[in-house]
Amino acid sequence: DQQVKQNSPSLSVQEGRISILNCDYTNSMFDYFLWYKKYPAEGPTFLISISSIKDKNEDGRFTVFLNKSAKHLSLHIVPSQPGDSAVYFCAAGLSGGSNYKLTFGKGTLLTVNP
Amino acid sequence: ETGVTQTPRHLVMGMTNKKSLKCEQHLGHNAMYWYKQSAKKPLELMFVYSLEERVENNSVPSRFSPECPNSSHLFLHLHTLQPEDSALYLCASSLSHRATSGNTIYFGEGSWLTVV
Numbered sequence: 001d002q003q004v005k006q007n008s009p010s011l012s013v014q015e016g017r018i019s020i021l022n023c024d025y026t027n028s029m030f031d032y033f034l035w036y037k038k039y040p041a042e043g044p045t046f047l048i049s050i051s052s053i054k055d056k057n058e059d060g061r062f063t064v065f066l067n068k069s070a071k072h073l074s075l076h077i078v079p080s081q082p083g084d085s086a087v088y089f090c091a092a093g094l095s096g097g098s099n100y101k102l103t104f105g106k107g108t109l110l111t112v113n114p
Numbered sequence: 115e116t117g118v119t120q121t122p123r124h125l126v127m128g129m130t131n132k133k134s135l136k137c138e139q140h141l142g143h144n145a146m147y148w149y150k151q152s153a154k155k156p157l158e159l160m161f162v163y164s165l166e167e168r169v170e171n172n173s174v175p176s177r178f179s180p181e182c183p184n185s186s187h188l189f190l191h192l193h194t195l196q197p198e199d200s201a202l203y204l205c206a207s208s209l210s211h212r213a214t215s216g217n218t219i220y221f222g223e224g225s226w227l228t229v230v
Binding site: 093 | 118157169206213217218221222223
């Protein structure tokens, strides 16, 4: 049973607009969440993280929102750029626990059209 | 340049072959990992090494055999694989194996394995 779900396999957005990628989790013990980005033929690269003591974390064009009651997090990219086109993975785990307990979603392919 | 390099990038092997995947990290990290990514499946953790000691074997079949001779190098030895083992194998490293802020997992570019 998947504990981390990214229900949209793909998303297409126009350049300059907002991209919103969603992630749901089922394990209420998770308190540490990350987003990774993956280009074709490359490994995933870390993008942004958030712990459960916050509901928002911002880094430049990227903002992650966490709704603990809904067990939902989202990644907002504003403004979207063609170079943002990639697969985005959501991951969840226990802070202070082991990295190897991170659980990943299947990913969402974002395409930003010029 | 990710700091984690994997070779070979592509490998085709028969079911009776023996081959190895190699990973090297240049980041001074103490933890290294092997992940598997199959089509339409999430990343699956296979093995974790912390300071050259295996700390996790995530129910991986014995036809996959990891080796960590030092904290910078990690191997995945492969023998008598099945076609369903065809996947992208990702090596990763982090400062430690603890999930704390700033202790990010850095991935290599992956090795595409095809078993025929």
